[in-house]
Amino acid sequence: MRSFSFLRHPYAILLALLPLAAAAQVYSWKDASGKVHYGDRPPAERQAQVRQLPGAPAATPDVEAARKAAAERQFAQREKQTRSQDKSAPEDPAQAKLRAENCQRAKNQLAALESGQIRFTIDAKGERVALEGPLREEELVRARQSVAEWCK
Structure with missing residues (x-):
């Protein structure tokens, strides 16, 4: 024991x-x-x-529920303010330029993968590996997601 x-x-x-x-x-x-x-x-x-000193007041379920509801209301208000600020504020020109450059890179990567040319990547051992079969499909999925993210 x-x-x-x-x-x-x-x-x-x-x-x-x-x-x-x-x-x-x-x-x-x-x-x-x-x-x-x-x-x-x-x-x-x-x-x-x-x-x-008096002891700390015991938290009752009603008090805890009221605190939780108030916190949730504050969170919802902050989310609403953040969304309205995002929609109303114009995008910074530097950010817009960076987004356009990243969009173009993503489109170029996708076009290269879809062209059928042999593409290579580096594996975990540091060796060059041809993108073929499932590996190529995974890269195509990633490239499409990148285009969707940067070019919206």
Whole structure:
């Protein structure tokens, strides 16, 4: 039977220390200028008042559902704003030029693959391999997807 070691299970240590954190005390005191300070240890030179912190409120299912619904509404609003900004904003000329260049490259690659000429690629070992059969079909699919992406 295996023995349980707290050093091997840091979550167990945190779980064991959790009640201590919940029962933590807070000290408050005023300095010479009348400013109020708070700390987890009392000051050595002054008398401090001990304050107990209230526990965290328990999350009820209703509260959690309301938080989740509010987060989903915010997300939907942001998505809607992003879509409206994308449609209304004209494309940057530099981006348009880059898109046109990539479209032309993709079309050239597709045309070369469809021409029937022997094409080569480099495999995982670094050797040249002819694109034939299923390998060629995979490249054709990728080239068509690239044209569809860049030339829309």
